[in-house]
Amino acid sequence: MDRKHHWAYPALTRPGLTRDQLFSHFRHEYLVYVRDFPVLLARALGVTPPLVGVRRALAENLYEEQTGGLSRTDAHPVLFVRMMEGLGFDPASFVDDDAWLHPAARRYRDFLRARSAAEPWQAAVALLTVFVEGSVNERAELAGTFVRRRGEDAVREHALVKHYGCPPEAMALTRAHAEVEGSHRADAWRIVLEHAPDGSAAARAVTSVCEEALVAWHASRDGVAERMGLEPISEAS
Numbered sequence: 001m002d003r004k005h006h007w008a009y010p011a012l013t014r015p016g017l018t019r020d021q022l023f024s025h026f027r028h029e030y031l032v033y034v035r036d037f038p039v040l041l042a043r044a045l046g047v048t049p050p051l052v053g054v055r056r057a058l059a060e061n062l063y064e065e066q067t068g069g070l071s072r073t074d075a076h077p078v079l080f081v082r083m084m085e086g087l088g089f090d091p092a093s094f095v096d097d098d099a100w101l102h103p104a105a106r107r108y109r110d111f112l113r114a115r116s117a118a119e120p121w122q123a124a125v126a127l128l129t130v131f132v133e134g135s136v137n138e139r140a141e142l143a144g145t146f147v148r149r150r151g152e153d154a155v156r157e158h159a160l161v162k163h164y165g166c167p168p169e170a171m172a173l174t175r176a177h178a179e180v181e182g183s184h185r186a187d188a189w190r191i192v193l194e195h196a197p198d199g200s201a202a203a204r205a206v207t208s209v210c211e212e213a214l215v216a217w218h219a220s221r222d223g224v225a226e227r228m229g230l231e232p233i234s235e236a237s
């Protein structure tokens, strides 16, 4: 997770991107993993053995992602599209025409689909709840040295609000994440550490699927950056 950083990320947290660049980035995000994330979780739940606590945690996460029931909001993919509307994009343009994705982004999406339902279950669960849902801040967040912003503070400080004119009302996704994601991060790590102890075959499977995911994710991010017309040099400038 320490390596889940891409050189094009800083560009997304500051002003200067065109509408087309934003659209390219967010449409990829949506089609690659946001829209189907609840279904990917369901696939992992489907290969999880009868471990009550694990199934409950996954079901809870799935419930929030597909309904927003815990945060009293709405399905996260729906909230994402609402945020896009706030930016002025037409929701209809987020429909998949199956020809638009960068090939590397498509490969990452296909990888997630295949591996979310593959044995061993610990690898499927780690792939989604640790790798996909987690960030480069993972270690610091678990150690308590990185504290994510919550509520209106998280919304106000969000780059889309600060730099790109998205109205705060359209940011329910950020509110929902700030509300529930902290406990999901803790659940994710607890499950993996408990059921894939150091040195076990499960731990090796977890590590290897996450390493593969990292490579596919980086290639996908490179592809999106290319579509956006960004180059590595822009980070230093």
Ligand SMILES: [Fe+2]
Pocket (backbone or CB within 6 Å): 065, 076, 177
């Ligand atoms: Fe979410």
